[in-house]
Amino acid sequence: MESLLAIRDLALEFHTFDGVYQAIDHVSLAVAPGEALGLVGETGCGKSVLTRAAFGLVPSPPARISSGSVLFEGREILGLSPKEQRAMRGRDIAMIFQDPMTFINPVFKIGTQLVDAICAQKGRGFGKRRARELALTMLEKVQLPNPLRQFESYPHQLSGGMRQRVLIAMALAAEPKLLIADEPTTALDVTIQAQILDLIAQLVEDMGISLIMISHDLGVVSQVCSRVAVMYAGQIVEDAPVAEIFDDPLHPYTRGLLASVPHPLRPANKLEGISGSLPNLYAPPPGCRFAERCPHVTESCLKGRIGQKYIGKQHKVACIAVEDTMQHA
Numbered sequence: 001m002e003s004l005l006a007i008r009d010l011a012l013e014f015h016t017f018d019g020v021y022q023a024i025d026h027v028s029l030a031v032a033p034g035e036a037l038g039l040v041g042e043t044g045c046g047k048s049v050l051t052r053a054a055f056g057l058v059p060s061p062p063a064r065i066s067s068g069s070v071l072f073e074g075r076e077i078l079g080l081s082p083k084e085q086r087a088m089r090g091r092d093i094a095m096i097f098q099d100p101m102t103f104i105n106p107v108f109k110i111g112t113q114l115v116d117a118i119c120a121q122k123g124r125g126f127g128k129r130r131a132r133e134l135a136l137t138m139l140e141k142v143q144l145p146n147p148l149r150q151f152e153s154y155p156h157q158l159s160g161g162m163r164q165r166v167l168i169a170m171a172l173a174a175e176p177k178l179l180i181a182d183e184p185t186t187a188l189d190v191t192i193q194a195q196i197l198d199l200i201a202q203l204v205e206d207m208g209i210s211l212i213m214i215s216h217d218l219g220v221v222s223q224v225c226s227r228v229a230v231m232y233a234g235q236i237v238e239d240a241p242v243a244e245i246f247d248d249p250l251h252p253y254t255r256g257l258l259a260s261v262p263h264p265l266r267p268a269n270k271l272e273g274i275s276g277s278l279p280n281l282y283a284p285p286p287g288c289r290f291a292e293r294c295p296h297v298t299e300s301c302l303k304g305r306i307g308q309k310y311i312g313k314q315h316k317v318a319c320i321a322v323e324d325t326m327q328h329a
């Protein structure tokens with residue numbers, strides 16, 4: 001199937017006073033129409049920068065895209081003017097973030113903001129009355145209790161979970177083809193988090209929207225996504241269906257992440273985690289970027305760039321040790 005989004009060999013660096021920070025290192029990633037992909041990795045590994053850069057949302061300078069291509073429905077995005085990129089984002093791509101208040105204005109009623117956002121959608125030509133109908137429909141779709149009352153509420157009168165539902169309503173009212181959800185539940189308590197994840201999963205499926213769910217938590221993406229790409233220090237180190245990531249994780253970093261997912265039978269203070277920290281990306285190591293923290297490191301891991309290889313039909317991994325084990329199995 002042709003990809004909705006195909007990021008190919010994307011490299012991005014930040015030019016700062018301290019030097020050139022190599023944030024994204026030749027990443028390739030594709031999302032099919034209707035597919036829900038989880039992008040996972042610890043804080044600072046480049047998840048947000050990757051998705052934002054793909055849609056022209058990382059300010060340049062300080063950022064510079066030094067190579068790569070980003071195709072959306074087969075059309076190159078990186079070559080578009082900022083105006084064309086804006087138009088495409090407004091039409092086809094919606095984003096939700098950890099803190100809904102970044103996007104919801106505290107001084108206007110929820111209904112007013114939804115109606116204005118719908119009226120501003122280019123090419124749809126909604127008048128105020130139709131926009132109001134759609135806004136109320138969307139508030140019902142996101143299962144906000146008593147939508148008519150919430151329509152007249154101010155943001156501070158809503159709980160965090162309700163505000164996140166409003167933001168989802170706003171994002172999906174435009175009927176985008178792709179939703180990017182960047183840690184949308186991190187700020188919420190566990191019960192509300194599960195409800196919002198269920199809601200996102202159900203809405204993207206019903207509406208046939210593709211999803212990129214960004215999270216540091218494999219447990220979170222496994223509730224919503226069918227595929228996971230694991231990111232480490234600006235590279236995708238493993239990319240596979242969710243079930244394979246959980247049943248047969250291959251990259252040592254993925255295994256470490258899995259060991260960090262809380263389990264009801266393992267006390268919280270016994271999380272295994274991964275010791276060490278991300279490498280310095282002002283001067284990245286020449287070989288595998290995970291080598292310094294890897295329990296299986298060998299001499300050959302330190303030598304050259306480690307590319308991704310297909311290990312199964314839909315399972316890719318960037319690790320020499322895994323390749324060797326497979327070859328000798």
Ligand SMILES: Nc1ncnc2c1ncn2[C@@H]1O[C@H](COP(=O)(O)OP(=O)(O)OP(=O)(O)O)[C@@H](O)[C@H]1O
Binds near residue numbers: 023049
């Ligand atoms: N404008 C910028 N200038 C310089 N460095 C930046 C800039 N924006 C991001 N970075 C760096 O790029 C790296 C990747 O950041 P990014 O926000 O994508 O990480 P992340 O994986 O999404 O983490 P988090 O989960 O904390 O958001 C970080 O080290 C960050 O400091």
